[in-house]
Amino acid sequence: xxxxxxxxxxDLTVAYRRKPVLWNIDFSLPEGKLIGLVxxxxxxxxxxxxxxxxxxPLLSGYVKIYGEPLDTMRHKIGYVPQRESVDWDFPINALDxxxxxxxxxxxxxxxxSKDDKAIAMECLRKVGMQDFAHRQISxxxxxxxxxxxxxxxxxxxxxxxxxxxxFAGVDAATEKAIVxxxxxxxxxxxxxxxxxxxxxxxxxxxDWVMLLNMRLVKxxxxxxIFTNDNLRLTYGGxxxxxxxxxxxxxxxx
Amino acid sequence: MDWWDLTVRFFSLADANVRWVxxxxxxxxxxxxxxxCFAYLQKRSLMGxxxxxxxxxxxxxxxxxVGRKDFLALLLGASITGWLGALAxxxxxxxxxxxxxxxxxxxxxxxxxxxIVILTYIQKSGSGSQSGLDKFLFGQAAAMGRNDVxxxxxxxxxxxxxxxxxFSKFKLISFDPGFGRSLGMQVGLLQFVLxxxxxxxxxxxxxxxxxxxxxxxxxxxxxxxxxxxxxLQRMVMLASxxxxxxxxFGAYISFLAPRFPTGPWMVIVVTAVFVLSVLFAPQRGVIxxxxxxxxxxxRMTREHVLKVLFKAGQDSRQWxxxxxxxxxxxxxxxxxxxxxxxxxxxxxxxxxEKSGGMYRLSDDGITEGARVTRLHRLWEVYLSxxxxxxxxxxxxxxxxxxxxxxxxxxxxxxELLEHPEYDPHRQEIPYIGKRSQA
Numbered sequence: 001x002x003x004x005x006x007x008x009x010x011d012l013t014v015a016y017r018r019k020p021v022l023w024n025i026d027f028s029l030p031e032g033k034l035i036g037l038v039x040x041x042x043x044x045x046x047x048x049x050x051x052x053x054x055x056x057p058l059l060s061g062y063v064k065i066y067g068e069p070l071d072t073m074r075h076k077i078g079y080v081p082q083r084e085s086v087d088w089d090f091p092i093n094a095l096d097x098x099x100x101x102x103x104x105x106x107x108x109x110x111x112x113s114k115d116d117k118a119i120a121m122e123c124l125r126k127v128g129m130q131d132f133a134h135r136q137i138s139x140x141x142x143x144x145x146x147x148x149x150x151x152x153x154x155x156x157x158x159x160x161x162x163x164x165x166x167f168a169g170v171d172a173a174t175e176k177a178i179v180x181x182x183x184x185x186x187x188x189x190x191x192x193x194x195x196x197x198x199x200x201x202x203x204x205x206x207d208w209v210m211l212l213n214m215r216l217v218k219x220x221x222x223x224x225i226f227t228n229d230n231l232r233l234t235y236g237g238x239x240x241x242x243x244x245x246x247x248x249x250x251x252x253x
Numbered sequence: 254m255d256w257w258d259l260t261v262r263f264f265s266l267a268d269a270n271v272r273w274v275x276x277x278x279x280x281x282x283x284x285x286x287x288x289x290c291f292a293y294l295q296k297r298s299l300m301g302x303x304x305x306x307x308x309x310x311x312x313x314x315x316x317x318x319v320g321r322k323d324f325l326a327l328l329l330g331a332s333i334t335g336w337l338g339a340l341a342x343x344x345x346x347x348x349x350x351x352x353x354x355x356x357x358x359x360x361x362x363x364x365x366x367x368x369i370v371i372l373t374y375i376q377k378s379g380s381g382s383q384s385g386l387d388k389f390l391f392g393q394a395a396a397m398g399r400n401d402v403x404x405x406x407x408x409x410x411x412x413x414x415x416x417x418x419x420f421s422k423f424k425l426i427s428f429d430p431g432f433g434r435s436l437g438m439q440v441g442l443l444q445f446v447l448x449x450x451x452x453x454x455x456x457x458x459x460x461x462x463x464x465x466x467x468x469x470x471x472x473x474x475x476x477x478x479x480x481x482x483x484x485l486q487r488m489v490m491l492a493s494x495x496x497x498x499x500x501x502f503g504a505y506i507s508f509l510a511p512r513f514p515t516g517p518w519m520v521i522v523v524t525a526v527f528v529l530s531v532l533f534a535p536q537r538g539v540i541x542x543x544x545x546x547x548x549x550x551x552r553m554t555r556e557h558v559l560k561v562l563f564k565a566g567q568d569s570r571q572w573x574x575x576x577x578x579x580x581x582x583x584x585x586x587x588x589x590x591x592x593x594x595x596x597x598x599x600x601x602x603x604x605x606e607k608s609g610g611m612y613r614l615s616d617d618g619i620t621e622g623a624r625v626t627r628l629h630r631l632w633e634v635y636l637s638x639x640x641x642x643x644x645x646x647x648x649x650x651x652x653x654x655x656x657x658x659x660x661x662x663x664x665x666x667x668e669l670l671e672h673p674e675y676d677p678h679r680q681e682i683p684y685i686g687k688r689s690q691a
Contacts, residue, residue, distance in 0.1 A: 050431075053434075053435045054434070054435070055431055055434055055435060071437065074435070074436065074437040075437075077435070079432060079435040081429070081431055081432055081435075085429070085431060086428060086429045087294075087296075087428075090294060090427075090428045090485075091294070091479065091482065091483050091484055091485045091488050092424070092428060092483075092484075092485055093483070093484075096424075097428070100425050100428075100429070100432065100433075101436075103421065103422070103425055103433070103436055103438065104436035104437055104438065106421065106422075109418040109419060110421070111420075111421050112421060136483040152432075156436075
């Protein structure tokens, strides 16, 4: 029997304020791989992650998690949003933020239990942040904030992780912590899809690579797919026509 | 009666009317203050203002329907149009390219205008002139009676219970709603509950504070409370407390001077709390910031004194000479005043010994002087080696960094630079008090 893909995306089209940003995306993620999601600014990388998580309305297509619809399988996915997506001056400490990863399991009026806090603490330890558990989050450096977000996703104890630019603007210590974490996740047969900007490290960090520019340009093992020709295809001018078409669609509807 | 008798009468709560006014003001202040924290943290503070203004036509319409000033009916009417206002704002922002600030302005003014039209119509139509609806613009706490306060109390306590029960969830959707949705939480529903409660918090205050100023009871306690704490739970409780205080004193002033509307007084009280918070809060406060700044400057001066005295004795390795104050002053651009303060402080700390108006370093002072000198010179080496800055460019920068580098940074610097012996100016880097510890 064919193994069921952790995430299957079929004919996915997503629009933002009526302007299409992703066209007819089709892929199935292989299990247990670290996958880099690469493409120029505005290529729709974050949008793809959000669409998979059900945070964007889909114009067409569907997303399946281990062959099932998203709503019954959310607990299988851990999500790391972009660091800039929240206000870090919020009155809350690192441990509180990490504990939020457990909220999907709480009942209507449930509160996080002692066990939830212990799990959150353990996950902070995994990213080397245990000493900062009770720090207010604005007093953390950018890299430390990123590690808090990673720890939060770890508490979800998921099978698939979607990470939106975890390497953006972090210090060397955090970069190393994230790389170690990715390796550990891979050892546990987790599937990880990471939005990534730094083309120099793609070969080193990722087994597979997905090249995206409003449509899926190429997807496959890094050593076969991550070639200059394919990069030129992804970043080059040939796809400008697609952006222009999207602009037209937005104006006319 | 003079004001003292009135004060006694007010705070003793002996008078039944006074009692209801006090309870009502406390309840609405506490509820609005606590809920306002969520609006404040979601950066939707002005939404409260728009909601309050949007509630005005509801007050008038409810009066027209019921035919008299029934608190429950007015509350319902106000909540309905308040909610419509909120929906209108969300709709405009979602479906058009108009930004939130413009949408708020449009909705707030059109609902308020509509409300004034309806109230004017009621005033002109016979019985309406005694309705007292005009008090809804700026509020009249004394207008609250027993029945009003019972309803107000039920609403406020229900909201308190909902906030307490759903606290964790409201915290999450205020901090990171996208993540909440990714967990499968009903973020839309929770936000609906929260917005509804904010609508209620605004409407229960309309009678006492008025539509024009009610937003202050929502925003200002939260902004004041944020100054004092980094914990959401404490912030909500503090904001509630500030709201209660403003409600109480607003009602008190209104009781002393009943011809004046209550709303402006409550706003003045709550703003006073806010100003005091901004000034005196321990970490975020302005005064604490200024004190910190001056404490840092005094520490830097003390460290400079230790450094110049250490350097004065470094060549001969002889630090036991006493120096007159004038001579120390010439070693650096000290002002007389700051030097005197620094010397006195250092003597107190045991870093400096004094004899006959002259000073010298104690053993601790020598170690500390060596440390500051070392940090200065290590930083110079770092800059010249890694940033390839010329020798004459590194001194200014090191002058600041010597006060800032932590022991951990120092250890890393030393390791990175492999314990250099000399700085770029060929001056010795002192490791006194350092090697002996190791």
